Amino acid sequence: MPVATPARSALIALGAVGAAGVAAATWGIGIERYLFTLRHATARSLPAGSRPIRILHVSDAHMAPWQHRKQRWLASLAELRPDLVVNTGDNLGHENGLEGIRAAFAPFAGVPGVFVHGSNDVHAPSPRNPFRYFMGPSARVATAPKLDTAAMDRFFTDELGWTDLNNAAATLTVAGERIDLFGVDDAHRDWDELDDLPPAIDALGARPAGVPVLGVTHAPYQRVLNAFTDLGADAILGGHTHGGQVCIPGFGAIVANCDIPLKQAKGLSTWTHAGRSVPLNVSAGCGHSIYAPIRFACRPEATLLTLLPRA
Known part of the structure; x- marks a missing residue:
C-alpha cells in the first residue's frame, strides 16, 4: 500500500x-443565475387602521436584450396583481437593454408604480476585473458610454403610468387609499439630493393621519436610510447590493458595495435611527453585469412585500 x-x-x-x-x-x-425566485415577506409597519399593501419590489435587472428567460419571468410576476410596483433601479445592462425592459414590464401597464435610478440606468457596463468587486465599493468608469435614460423613463411614466421618485416625492392612490412616497437618485454615485426631499414632501400638502409613507432608494447607504427614517418613512425599499451576488453558504454576503451592514445586504430587516425603527427591504435583484455572469448562494429574486397595519 x-x-x-x-x-x-x-x-x-x-x-x-x-x-x-x-x-x-x-x-x-x-445554473443558479437562472433560478429566478419570488421571495415573500410581511411587515407590520403601517399606521393602525390602514389597509394592507402588496408591493412587488423589483431591482437590478441589468437587462440585456438576449436575456429572454429573465424577461419572461419578470413579465409573469404581473399575475400576482400587486397593489404597487417599486422598482429600485439598475434596469439596464446593455446599450439595447430597453428592448428587454419593455418585454419584461409591459404587462404592468396600469398598475401603480414608482422607480428610481441606479448608475447603470445612465451608463452602460464596461469590462472590468470581476474580482475587484470584492475589494470594496465599485468605482466610477469615466469612459462608460451613456445610455438613453430618457427613453427608459418615458416608457415607465408614459406607457406604464409609473412615477419618477428621483430626488422627488409623490402621492399615489393605491388600492383605493392614499400613499405618500419619496425617493432619491443613486447614492452610490452621490446623485442623491436629500436636502430636496423636505420641500418636495411639504409640496404634497397636509397629510391626513394614517396615510402610509414609503421611502425608495437604489443604494441603501446609511445616510439615506437615516434621512428616510427622520422623514417619517413607514418602510424603506432599496437594491444595489445584489445580496452580495457571490455568498458563502451559511454565512451570507461578504460584500455589499455600500456601507450597509452585511447582515442587512439582502432581505427584510429593521433599520433603527434616532430611536425610531423602520422595516427595510433590500432586494438581491434579479440580474448581474454582463461582465460578471455569476450568482452563488444568492439566487436572483424579486420580493412580494405585504405591509400590514401595526397591531
Whole structure:
C-alpha cells in the first residue's frame, strides 16, 4: 500500500480545492443565475387602521436584450396583481437593454408604480476585473458610454403610468387609499439630493393621519436610510447590493458595495435611527453585469412585500 508523502497530500488537497472551485463556478454561471425566485415577506409597519399593501419590489435587472428567460419571468410576476410596483433601479445592462425592459414590464401597464435610478440606468457596463468587486465599493468608469435614460423613463411614466421618485416625492392612490412616497437618485454615485426631499414632501400638502409613507432608494447607504427614517418613512425599499451576488453558504454576503451592514445586504430587516425603527427591504435583484455572469448562494429574486397595519 503506497504511503502518502507530504507533496502527494498537498497535490491531492490542491486538486480537491480546484475541483470544488470548478463545480462552484459551473453552478453559479450555468445554473443558479437562472433560478429566478419570488421571495415573500410581511411587515407590520403601517399606521393602525390602514389597509394592507402588496408591493412587488423589483431591482437590478441589468437587462440585456438576449436575456429572454429573465424577461419572461419578470413579465409573469404581473399575475400576482400587486397593489404597487417599486422598482429600485439598475434596469439596464446593455446599450439595447430597453428592448428587454419593455418585454419584461409591459404587462404592468396600469398598475401603480414608482422607480428610481441606479448608475447603470445612465451608463452602460464596461469590462472590468470581476474580482475587484470584492475589494470594496465599485468605482466610477469615466469612459462608460451613456445610455438613453430618457427613453427608459418615458416608457415607465408614459406607457406604464409609473412615477419618477428621483430626488422627488409623490402621492399615489393605491388600492383605493392614499400613499405618500419619496425617493432619491443613486447614492452610490452621490446623485442623491436629500436636502430636496423636505420641500418636495411639504409640496404634497397636509397629510391626513394614517396615510402610509414609503421611502425608495437604489443604494441603501446609511445616510439615506437615516434621512428616510427622520422623514417619517413607514418602510424603506432599496437594491444595489445584489445580496452580495457571490455568498458563502451559511454565512451570507461578504460584500455589499455600500456601507450597509452585511447582515442587512439582502432581505427584510429593521433599520433603527434616532430611536425610531423602520422595516427595510433590500432586494438581491434579479440580474448581474454582463461582465460578471455569476450568482452563488444568492439566487436572483424579486420580493412580494405585504405591509400590514401595526397591531
